[in-house]
Amino acid sequence: MTQAGWQELRVETTKAQVETLENWLFDHGAVAITLEDNADEPLLEPGPGETPLWRNVKLVALFPEGLDLLAVTDNIPAQTLVAPVAVPTHVPDQDWERAWMDSFHPMRMGERLWICPSWTDPPEPDAVNVMLDPGLAFGTGTHPTTAMCLGELDVSVAEGTQLVDYGCGTAILAIAGLKLGAHRALGIDNDPQAITASHQNAERNGIREEQFQAVMPDHEAIPSWAGCADIVVANILAGPLIQLAPELTALLKPGGRLILAGLLANQAEALMSAYRPHIALHVVNDLEGWVLLAGTATSAVPPMDASAADR
Ligand SMILES: C[S@@+](CC[C@H](N)C(=O)[O-])C[C@H]1O[C@@H](n2cnc3c(N)ncnc32)[C@H](O)[C@@H]1O
Incomplete structure (x- = not known):
């Protein structure tokens, strides 16, 4: 089945809570998660198998379009959050591999x-x-x-x-x-x-x-x-x-x-x-x-x- 798009959820957390939050979101329907610096802190390259080392992390999770995200956002464990969860946004489907290639x-x-x-x-x-x-x-x-x-x-x-x-x-x-x-x-x-x-x-x-x-x-x-x-x-x-x-x-x-x-x-x-x-x-x-x-x-x-x- 082809997806017309995805729901994107942005959550601010800390380095100490990243893993807990990632696992929780995957357990509740996330299909992909990326991590971004949340404090303009430059980062080079994590070693093999390492997690990035920013102290404040913005976690971006993609969920299938039909999933009830309200039930997810209302129940995220409070200790993993450093700010209120942003309203989810819609992201159109695209060829993710090509999207990366187009930026190089x-x-x-x-x-x-x-x-x-x-x-x-x-x-x-x-x-x-x-x-x-x-x-x-x-x-x-x-x-x-x-x-x-x-x-x-x-x-x-x-x-x-x-x-x-x-x-x-x-x-x-x-x-x-x-x-x-x-x-x-x-x-x-x-x-x-x-x-x-x-x-x-x-x-x-x-x-x-x-x-x-x-x-x-x-x-x-x-x-x-x-x-x-x-x-x-x-x-x-x-x-x-x-x-x-x-x-x-x-x-x-x-x-x-x-x-x-x-x-x-x-x-x-x-x-x-x-x-x-x-x-x-x-x-x-x-x-x-x-x-x-x-x-x-x-x-x-x-x-x-x-x-x-x-x-
Ligand atoms: C920032 S990348 C640089 C890649 C490339 N030379 C460049 O300039 O774009 C650092 C590379 O160093 C490797 N690396 C990190 N620590 C290392 C170590 N102790 N010994 C050998 N390689 C290491 C990483 O696996 C990674 O491929």
Whole structure:
């Protein structure tokens, strides 16, 4: 049976109550639930299987058109609510997959680079075009952190560059680097769906197997990259970036460039201080509250123990 439309219910709740409320709404007829920030609090990417981390959450639930929503809204457990429930609205039926695809358009990044959905024709066929289908992974170029990394790669990748894309998602950064002239690239991600999407996108862009590999963080290929990378780019979150400081800097060759994104302006100082024993980082760009840090390894990066001995 085809539905002419849906009833959409918006409910404001807290991080602590999200799961209870979601389960309750599913038990009472909701067919789909999405979560939105309810306090203009920027959020990057939840880890595999994690729930978003906003403190205040707007939950949007879709119900079939014929269902009596009054009986639902009148009985939502009071402890899950932080505001009165809004009046439900009608949403016309549509092809949800196509609706998402329609919002992803070719985008110019920097001087040379375009990111294009794989189902479109590149507007500038002679530009450096990365053809992308994100699948279930993060990385379409629409997020400010990805856009800033792409702009930085556009000016820093040279012919022959060896590139590591840590937290590769769709491998958008690795593939862009290869198309800008990098000799080879290594993508690393702890989400198996990102590894799958990365290999599919590499193939879609005509990247040869010997040029690119996407692996999990414990993969045996990673130690062979130690001290080899001209550029290490990592667009993750501030917490993991701080933990990964020894690993990321150990991948750089002397003179290599580290590019970090995924942190908010008020987290930059903590990041720079965590990396200071390894490399001096500076804010090189900012966009919509996010900042981009970069720095150059001046000499062979010391292993962790050696830097501790210096103190
Ligand atoms: C914000 S996305 C960035 C994707 C892409 N590089 C971009 O710039 O759009 C962060 C990615 O890092 C991965 N990630 C998060 N923590 C990680 C960790 N500790 N080790 C490896 N990958 C991690 C996530 O699975 C996700 O694909």
